[in-house]
Amino acid sequence: MRSLLMMIGLPDLPLLSILIVVTMIVLTALLFGWISDMLLGNAGFGIMFNAGLILIGAYAGAWLWHRFGIPTRIDANALRAAIAVGSGLALVVVAAVVRP
Numbered sequence: 001m002r003s004l005l006m007m008i009g010l011p012d013l014p015l016l017s018i019l020i021v022v023t024m025i026v027l028t029a030l031l032f033g034w035i036s037d038m039l040l041g042n043a044g045f046g047i048m049f050n051a052g053l054i055l056i057g058a059y060a061g062a063w064l065w066h067r068f069g070i071p072t073r074i075d076a077n078a079l080r081a082a083i084a085v086g087s088g089l090a091l092v093v094v095a096a097v098v099r100p
Contacts, residue, residue, distance in 0.1 A: 029055045032085070036092045043096040053095055054088035061087020 013021070033051030037044040044050060065083045072079060 025055075026051075029058075029088075032089065033092075036089060040092070040096050043099065045092075045095070045099075050092050053092045057088035057091030058084035060091070 029051040030047065032054050033047045033049075036050045036054070037047050040050075045053070062080060062084045064087075065080070
């Protein structure tokens with residue numbers, strides 16, 4: 001658990017703070033799921049499934065960036081957030097295109 005928290009930038013937080021952060025992440029994923037469902041129209045999967053795909057894509061993108069990261073001058077937290085959002089939405093779009 002500690003390594004997962006360190007990867008997303010939450011080292012040694014009290015339980016209440018972790019719950020607040022997790023709630024914010026879930027609500028943001030639902031918001032992006034709703035937005036992507038509106039943008040994709042009939043090609044979407046529904047808000048909950050889109051939110052799940054966004055969370056999976058964001059986790060995978062953040063992990064890949066952490067693993068193969070290229071040093072940049074951009075703030076690390078802003079870059080991590082942009083990579084997570086972009087990779088999550090990219091996974092939803094790719095899944096909608098590949099959908100039979």
